[in-house]
Amino acid sequence: MSLLHFGRSHPAAQIAPPPSRPCVWRVGLCGGVLGAAPPTAMLSAMFPAATFRDVESAWPERGAQGFDLLIVGLNGADPSEVERAAARVAASAGRVEILVVLSGADIETTRRMIHQGAVDVLPAPVTDTTLTIALERIFCRLDTGRAQRRNGELVSILKAGGGVGATALATQAAVMLAGNPALNGVCLADLDLQMGMAGLYLDVADTVTLTQVLAAGGAVEDVPLASSLPAHNSGARVLVAPHEFMPVETLNPALVDSLVAALRRDFEISLVDLPTVWTAWTNRLLRQSQRIVLVTRLSVPHVHLVRRQLHMLEAQHLGDIPLTLVCNQMEADGVSGISLKAAEQAIGRAFDLVIPEDHRLMHQAINQGVALSALRRGSKIEAAIARLVDLVAASHVAPAALSIGR
CATH class of the missing domain: 3.40.50.300 (P-loop containing nucleotide triphosphate hydrolases)
Known part of the structure; x- marks a missing residue:
């Protein structure tokens, strides 16, 4: 689980960039989830087969189908927000992957988001290293999924x-x-x-x-x-x-x-x-x-x-x-x-x-x-x-x- 990445201090530069991919993954950064100055340039350099775009709303009710992955923020201390997020993650299953950046991270909320279908949960504030590791794993999974859809x-x-x-x-x-x-x-x-x-x-x-x-x-x-x-x-x-x-x-x-x-x-x-x-x-x-x-x-x-x-x-x-x-x-x-x-x-x-x-x-x-x-x-x-x-x-x-x- 990604909570295990919490506290790692390896610089992002030590992580080898993933191999280039023939298809472009569309990633939405929702509601300033990665801060006022998101590391878009670094992410684009690390993942040349992906595009990263800022989304003003915390959760795009419309237009989510235009992305392969949404990175959304969640305040784990707000029960009503957790309930809404759980319902939205479940409803998105099979259409768009959801990566949750969780403030006030706890095991119960993390497990619930994963159970509802979140592709990963990262504790806030998320470091460049943690985010890079998580995205590499997610893109590999998406690549595998596309290849498998051509099989059985x-x-x-x-x-x-x-x-x-x-x-x-x-x-x-x-x-x-x-x-x-x-x-x-x-x-x-x-x-x-x-x-x-x-x-x-x-x-x-x-x-x-x-x-x-x-x-x-x-x-x-x-x-x-x-x-x-x-x-x-x-x-x-x-x-x-x-x-x-x-x-x-x-x-x-x-x-x-x-x-x-x-x-x-x-x-x-x-x-x-x-x-x-x-x-x-x-x-x-x-x-x-x-x-x-x-x-x-x-x-x-x-x-x-x-x-x-x-x-x-x-x-x-x-x-x-x-x-x-x-x-x-x-x-x-x-x-x-x-x-x-x-x-x-x-x-x-x-x-x-x-x-x-x-x-x-x-x-x-x-x-x-x-x-x-x-x-x-x-x-x-x-x-x-x-x-x-x-x-x-x-x-x-x-x-x-x-x-x-x-």
């Missing part, structure tokens, strides 16, 4: 409440994806920290879990997931949820960034099964996704929950990420008490996919940890999930190759 794809599975069968869909989709030789590595990451069952559904529950990955030591992104995670007999690797209940706050945006980096490095497609709750880290993960799959059932409560989830996605500025809306466990007409058309009208958009109910077949597959096709080939539910797989893999596999192995 992240697909987030979002639930419209509990009991919608999203995990069962995710496990079967992962098995189908892994069976396609045109894809180079498939992972199912179960991040439902308290209720995750993906490992049990695929009969790989007694192996490496998320808890062990987080406790392995070092950066999570350095863990070789492709070789350390257990593989289902289909070839899909599975990051199993913790065996014991873990607080949802165990994960944070920084850990999610590291985990996403490792997943994208090692797998061409990663399906991520999320909890039903919204947190700073789930928000961060959704922002880094190439597709969101929102799963619901055909019932009045679940239709209302879909609307709330869609509104939340819009409120968090996530509406530009491709969304696939799935109606799962579609029963015979009249059984659910609500028609598909009425549900779509209430939601305000059509379903992209409808998965028929086949309770017996799905539960047999779950109990045995196998693919649906291993029990019965050509079922309607298998064909419907295959269409979901086609959507997920469309950018990676030629259309003719998608049906291989089915």
Whole structure:
């Protein structure tokens, strides 16, 4: 943590300037955070691939998207200011990095800012040396992030409440994806920290879990997931949820960034099964996704929950990420008490996919940890999930190759 830099006296000149980078990072210095005479010239010389610009306001409510990094000040002795800063940092996750310069630095406020998604927290007044070290680390991370976004794809599975069968869909989709030789590595990451069952559904529950990955030591992104995670007999690797209940706050945006980096490095497609709750880290993960799959059932409560989830996605500025809306466990007409058309009208958009109910077949597959096709080939539910797989893999596999192995 950057509080460890406090009190260092090494002159900035001793720090080797970073290598030149092909892309320019845009840095905003907000509200005189670095003093009346900010070291802009020194920073520009140390980081030629970055531009530094003074911003009059303490926090630009508009125009923040014009920066890659904002350096903001925070008075840790003012509880109301801390509350506002925590909300702003969380809302900025995935859009712009926030470096907080904290007056009256304390461990609790520092941890809270990091948990909400701040890329770093430095105690005020910040020295040139401390700032230079922090910026070098941040720019390296931004460079890595841009490179990783060109690699593996992240697909987030979002639930419209509990009991919608999203995990069962995710496990079967992962098995189908892994069976396609045109894809180079498939992972199912179960991040439902308290209720995750993906490992049990695929009969790989007694192996490496998320808890062990987080406790392995070092950066999570350095863990070789492709070789350390257990593989289902289909070839899909599975990051199993913790065996014991873990607080949802165990994960944070920084850990999610590291985990996403490792997943994208090692797998061409990663399906991520999320909890039903919204947190700073789930928000961060959704922002880094190439597709969101929102799963619901055909019932009045679940239709209302879909609307709330869609509104939340819009409120968090996530509406530009491709969304696939799935109606799962579609029963015979009249059984659910609500028609598909009425549900779509209430939601305000059509379903992209409808998965028929086949309770017996799905539960047999779950109990045995196998693919649906291993029990019965050509079922309607298998064909419907295959269409979901086609959507997920469309950018990676030629259309003719998608049906291989089915």
